[in-house]
Each structure stands twice: as structure tokens, then as C-alpha cells.
Amino acid sequence: MRFMVLVPGSPESEAGEMPSTEALGAMTKYNEELVKSGVMLAGEGLHPTSRGAKVRFNGGERTVIDGPFTEAKELVAGYWLWECASREEAIEWLKRAPFDGGVEIELRQIFDADDFGEQLTPELREANERLRERAAQN
Amino acid sequence: MTPSATHRAIDAVWRIESARLIAGLTRIVRDVAVAEDLAQDALVAALEQWPESGIPDKPGAWLMATAKRRGIDALRRRVTLERKGELIGRELEILQQLDRPDLAAGVDDVQDDVLRLIFMTCHPVLSGEARVALTLRLLGGLSTPEIARAFLVSEGTVAQRIVRAKRTLAEARVPFEVPGHDELAGRLSAVLEVIYLVFNEGYVATAGEHWIRPAVCADALRLGRILAALMPREAEAQGLLALMELQASRLRVRVGPGGEPVLLADQDRARWDHLLVQRGLAGLRRAEKLSGALGPYSLQAAIAACHARAGSVKETDWPRIVALYDGLAALTGSPVVELNRAVAVTMAFGPEAGLELVDSLADEPALRGYHLLPSVRGDVLLRLGRPAEARNEFERAADLCDNERERELLLSRAVACGA
Numbered sequence: 192m193r194f195m196v197l198v199p200g201s202p203e204s205e206a207g208e209m210p211s212t213e214a215l216g217a218m219t220k221y222n223e224e225l226v227k228s229g230v231m232l233a234g235e236g237l238h239p240t241s242r243g244a245k246v247r248f249n250g251g252e253r254t255v256i257d258g259p260f261t262e263a264k265e266l267v268a269g270y271w272l273w274e275c276a277s278r279e280e281a282i283e284w285l286k287r288a289p290f291d292g293g294v295e296i297e298l299r300q301i302f303d304a305d306d307f308g309e310q311l312t313p314e315l316r317e318a319n320e321r322l323r324e325r326a327a328q329n
Numbered sequence: 330m331t332p333s334a335t336h337r338a339i340d341a342v343w344r345i346e347s348a349r350l351i352a353g354l355t356r357i358v359r360d361v362a363v364a365e366d367l368a369q370d371a372l373v374a375a376l377e378q379w380p381e382s383g384i385p386d387k388p389g390a391w392l393m394a395t396a397k398r399r400g401i402d403a404l405r406r407r408v409t410l411e412r413k414g415e416l417i418g419r420e421l422e423i424l425q426q427l428d429r430p431d432l433a434a435g436v437d438d439v440q441d442d443v444l445r446l447i448f449m450t451c452h453p454v455l456s457g458e459a460r461v462a463l464t465l466r467l468l469g470g471l472s473t474p475e476i477a478r479a480f481l482v483s484e485g486t487v488a489q490r491i492v493r494a495k496r497t498l499a500e501a502r503v504p505f506e507v508p509g510h511d512e513l514a515g516r517l518s519a520v521l522e523v524i525y526l527v528f529n530e531g532y533v534a535t536a537g538e539h540w541i542r543p544a545v546c547a548d549a550l551r552l553g554r555i556l557a558a559l560m561p562r563e564a565e566a567q568g569l570l571a572l573m574e575l576q577a578s579r580l581r582v583r584v585g586p587g588g589e590p591v592l593l594a595d596q597d598r599a600r601w602d603h604l605l606v607q608r609g610l611a612g613l614r615r616a617e618k619l620s621g622a623l624g625p626y627s628l629q630a631a632i633a634a635c636h637a638r639a640g641s642v643k644e645t646d647w648p649r650i651v652a653l654y655d656g657l658a659a660l661t662g663s664p665v666v667e668l669n670r671a672v673a674v675t676m677a678f679g680p681e682a683g684l685e686l687v688d689s690l691a692d693e694p695a696l697r698g699y700h701l702l703p704s705v706r707g708d709v710l711l712r713l714g715r716p717a718e719a720r721n722e723f724e725r726a727a728d729l730c731d732n733e734r735e736r737e738l739l740l741s742r743a744v745a746c747g748a
């Protein structure tokens with residue numbers, strides 16, 4: 192199963208400050224371990240929100256809001272994509288990450304058709320697929 | 330944490346740590362069987378203690394320290410119990426090895442140990458089946474019942490294969506090392522073969538009720554990713570991983586709602602796993618950069634990439650696929666490759682040319698009893714507008730096929746040919 196790990200932003204990341212050499216070293220080592228254990232599929236850091244934008248949807252109206260955004264707790268500064276055998280394995284990996292200072296890192300499982308298990312009967316699965324096809328034609 | 334939650338967490342720690350633990354212990358005691366026993370003892374200790382104490386901050390280091398301490402204690406106890414204070418020579422040696430400070434255990438060394446262990450469990454002195462079982466057990470962290478399920482054999486058979494394999498390695502004094510330059514290519518190809526065999530068992534189950542088993546593919550992918558990361562300069566390690574990622578990208582549409590096989594031509598390409606496609610294509614680029622002439626896995630990855638890049642069967646670059654199969658046939662001389670090449674030739678240059686190639690393979694001993702030979706012939710005949718003969722071929726293919734789902738597909742293709 193696949194997981195996304197969301198790393199929140201901080202005043203430093205929002206100011207565009209690069210982490211210290213020491214912190215970068217620790218993170219590189221951790222990433223290396225993830226790769227050499229066959230866990231990491233992808234992972235990137237994000238620029239500060241001052242270089243991003245939001246688009247607000249309202250009926251037919253589209254409003255573009257330029258960064259920076261202030262609600263720092265909701266900002267994402269980076270992410271990983273992992274392939275793990277279980278939620279527990281993903282948690283164990285996350286516990287090894289070099290973070291500190293009360294920061295909270297969020298782990299989310301990525302949806303897969305198998306997640307519906309037996310509740311998704313062949314009939315339902317087919318209906319879902321028809322929906323997808325129709326959605327693709329729209 | 331509830332006891333069952335702790336047990337699930339211990340399972341997770343074991344999956345992460347077991348290969349490194351067993352590899353590190355093998356370096357110390359120079360015997361995989363002893364190393365695995367010590368690692369298992371440490372796991373038992375974790376199962377006893379962690380539900381009370383919680384999971385330690387550095388579970389890997391805890392397991393290693395516990396494995397060594399328990400090993401030393403057990404051997405010392407035998408010294409006192411047997412009064413005479415005599416251990417047989419080998420046991421004394423193990424005691425000394427465990428008791429010595431482990432100066433070599435730097436972080437990089439741990440990764441090297443895992444690589445050494447891979448070359449050991451895939452050593453040519455072992456039979457193919459033994460290599461697969463031992464690799465999944467020691468590097469994949471799979472239990473004996475899990476391996477038995479993956480290969481549809483009894484647990485007893487797997488257990489016996491593993492015990493015998495460990496004995497063979499000890500008797501043959503197989504060294505714990507990455508082979509030197511002269512030997513490396515051949516030994517690496519044995520490792521790649523083991524991983525791809527596991528993958529294929531999940532991708533096209535040779536027998537049984539299900540046509541694919543994604544969990545088995547996932548185990549192979551993980552091993553492939555580990556190997557590719559540990560040997561970043563080996564083109565074929567990158568090539569095999571690229572091949573598996575590209576093939577696995579189609580897994581979710583390879584079976585229909587009722588579990589029936591869905592062939593490439595009928596797959597909904599929008600639902601391929603595009604993250605895996607991208608990873609596969611990137612892996613192939615790495616392999617191409619590393620090698621002058623592509624090896625067999627990289628060539629197969631290049632063929633899979635032609636499909637991955639195409640929006641449909643019609644848009645596929647079939648002449649390029651034929652050329653890649655030419656290269657693969659020249660390298661492997663495999664009749665199965667020739668058969669695949671015949672399919673590509675049919676698509677690129679028409680069914681007459683394809684039929685000629687298929688018929689030239691009719692007396693090939695290696696393809697006798699191989700269900701895909703009549704299946705391909707049936708397909709080519711159908712394209713030539715000869716449905717009665719095609720029907721015969723599909724029926725013959727169904728007779729030869731051991732997988733129930735695939736047999737059903739072949740029979741339905743026979744029926745679709747009409748009378």
C-alpha cells in the first residue's frame with residue numbers, strides 16, 4: 192500500500208531559508224535509507240507559498256489569489272510517497288525521520304481500488320468503471 | 330498500545346530490520362543458519378518485552394544487541410551445564426565472534442552486508458527453488474507460510490528447502506562477500522533471475538485459481554528496488570527494476586471485475602499506474618546511460634516502454650519492438666523470445682510473416698506443451714481469416730494451460746471463433 196507523508200511548512204521554510212548543512216546531511220542519510228530499503232517512490236520539497244497561488248472556485252467564477260499564505264499550520268513544505276506493507280510499517284519508518292521541536296508530520300494512505308475490499312462487488316466495481324469512462328468522455 | 334497493536338508494530342519493525350539484522354549477524358558468525366537463529370531469538374525477546382516496555386527508540390540496534398547477548402548467554406550456559414566446560418570448536422568460535430566488539434558495523438557497512446547476503450542466498454550452488462525460498466525468507470522478511478502461499482506449495486516443502494539451502498551454503502563454505510569483478514556479471518544475473526522469477530509468479534501465476542497475485546509482485550519489486558539502490562552502477566539491476574515497474578503499472582487492469590485476464594490490447598490505459606510508468610521509464614534511461622549495449626532485462630524493459638508510451642495498440646511502435654526482440658533473441662537464443670517476436674512481427678508486418686515464424690517454432694522442444702504457442706498461432710490464424718483452424722488452436726492452448734482463469738479466457742476465445 193502507498194502512503195503520502197506531508198511535511199508542514201515553518202516560518203523558516205516560508206522565508207525561503209535553506210536548512211543547515213547538518214540538517215540536510217541528516218535528511219540525505221534518511222532518504223538514502225528509505226531508497227535502499229525499497230520504500231521511497233518519490234519525494235520533493237516545495238518552494239515557499241510566496242511563489243505559489245490559489246484558485247478559488249465559485250460557480251463559473253475563478254479568482255486567483257497570489258501567495259504568500261499566512262495560515263502556516265496548513266502549509267505543506269514537502270512530501271514523500273512510500274510503498275509499505277502496512278500502516279504500521281509506514282509509522283515505523285516515519286518515527287525514524289530526523290525531525291524535532293514539536294513538529295507534527297502527517298501520514299496518509301493513498302486510495303486504491305483494493306481498499307474497498309469485498310464491499311466493492313464486481314457489479315459495483317463495473318458501475319464505477321463505467322462512471323469513470325463517462326467522466327473521461329465529458 | 331493494545332497487545333495486538335504492539336504485535337503489528339513488531340511485525341513492521343521486523344520487516345524493516347530483519348534483512349539488515351541477519352546480514353550483520355552473518356558477517357559476524359559467518360553462517361546464515363546461525364545468524365537466522367540468533368535473529369529469531371531476538372524477535373522472540375522483542376515479542377516478550379516490547380508489549381511491556383514499549384518499542385525502543387532504536388529497535389534495530391536493540392535487536393542486534395539482544396541477538397548477540399542471547400547467543401553469548403546460550404553458549405556460556407552450555408559451558409556450565411556440560412561441566413567439562415568444553416564446547417565443540419565451531420561453537421567456541423561463534424562465542425568469540427559474538428563477544429568481540431563489532432568495529433565494522435558502520436551504517437554503510439550495514440548496506441554492504443545486505444548486498445553480500447543477497448549474493449549468498451542467490452548463490453549458484455543452490456537450486457533455483459532454494460534460492461527463491463531463502464531470498465524471500467532472509468531478505469524479503471517473509472515467513473515460511475507466506476512463501477508457501479506465494480508458490481502454492483506446502484509449508485513443509487518450503488521449510489525443508491530452506492533448511493537444506495542453509496546446510497548447502499555452510500558445506501560449500503560459500504563466502505559472505507560481493508563477488509569480484511571477474512565473477513560479478515554471472516553472479517549478478519543469478520540474483521536478477523531469482524527476483525524476476527518471484528515477480529513473474531505474481532504477474533502470471535503458473536497455476537491455481539487467480540491469474541495475478543499483486544502481493545507477490547510487491548515483494549519482488551521491493552527486492553528489485555533494494556538491489557537497484559545498492560548497485561547504482563549496474564545497468565541490468567536498473568533494467569530489471571524498470572521492467573518490473575513497467576509491467577506492474579498494468580497490474581490493476583490486468584484482471585477484469587470477475588478476476589478474468591484482460592490482455593494488453595483490451596486494457597484501459599488511462600488506469601495504468603502512471604507513477605510506476607514514470608519510474609519505469611526513468612529506470613530504463615538510467616540503464617541506457619550505464620551500458621553500451623543493453624542486456625536482456627534492459628531490452629525487455631525497452632519493449633515494455635514501447636507499450637507504456639503508446640496510447641493504444643494501433644499507435645504502438647511495433648517495428649521498434651521487433652528490432653528490440655531481434656536483439657533479445659540474439660542474446661538469449663530463447664524460443665519463448667522468438668515466439669514473442671512472432672507476435673510483434675504480426676503486428677508490424679502482417680499475419681503472413683507472423684505465421685511463417687510461428688510455424689518455424691512448431692518443432693521446438695522447449696515449446697512443447699507450452700500453451701502460448703497454440704494461443705499465438707490461433708491469434709495469427711484469426712487475423713488471416715481462418716477461424717476454424719484458430720478455434721482448434723485456442724482449444725489446444727486451453728488444454729495445455731494450468732491456470733484456471735487463463736484457460737477460461739482461451740476457451741472463450743475458441744468459442745468466439747464460431748463453428
